[in-house]
Amino acid sequence: MxxxxxxxxxxxxxxxxxxxxxxxxxxxxDDRISVTLIVIPSRVSEHASSSYPESQNRLSYCLLPPGDQSTEHTFISYINSYKPHVRAxxxxxxxxxxxxxxxxxxLIY
Known part of the structure; x- marks a missing residue:
């Protein structure tokens, strides 16, 4: 399995x-393990999705869409804004x- x-x-x-x-x-x-990385975009720098490696055999990436880059967000509020995307x-x-x-x-509070 x-x-x-x-x-x-x-x-x-x-x-x-x-x-x-x-x-x-x-x-x-271990051949039984696969890993998916869910990638939350950085607030500080823009990295195009092309800068991330392509998914491989058992290692895949889920790049979340850019969110509100407002400087009014604290780190925690920025992360919290991604909860619905991560859950989905x-x-x-x-x-x-x-x-x-x-x-x-x-930690996500």
């Missing part, structure tokens, strides 16, 4: 890269695969 893990790195390319590295280690270590992405994924766990790169 294949197990799906969902990783949600904190916004920012540095967090994305380190989370991707961990996900690759897991995928390479996990719900859609769980309809196709058995989600065994979610690894969150930050």
């Amino acid at each position: 294949e197990l799906e893990l969902v990783f949600i790195p904190s916004p920012g390319i540095g967090h994305f890269r380190s989370t991707t590295a961990v996900a690759k280690l897991l995928v390479d270590s 992405a996990v719900s859609e994924l769980s309809q196709r695969r058995q989600v065994a766990g979610i690894v969150n790169g930050f």
Whole structure:
């Protein structure tokens, strides 16, 4: 049975890269594990979706749409604004695969 893990790195390319590295280690270590990274765009810098790698065999990416980039948002309120998008992405994924766990790169209050 294949197990799906969902990783949600904190916004920012540095967090994305380190989370991707961990996900690759897991995928390479066990053929039963697949990982999907749900990517919340960074408020600080614009990274086109082309700057992210393409999904591979058992490592895939779900790039969420850009949100309100207002400077009035605190980090927490910016993350909270993505809760509906993250829930929808996990719900859609769980309809196709058995989600065994979610690894969150930050706390969502």
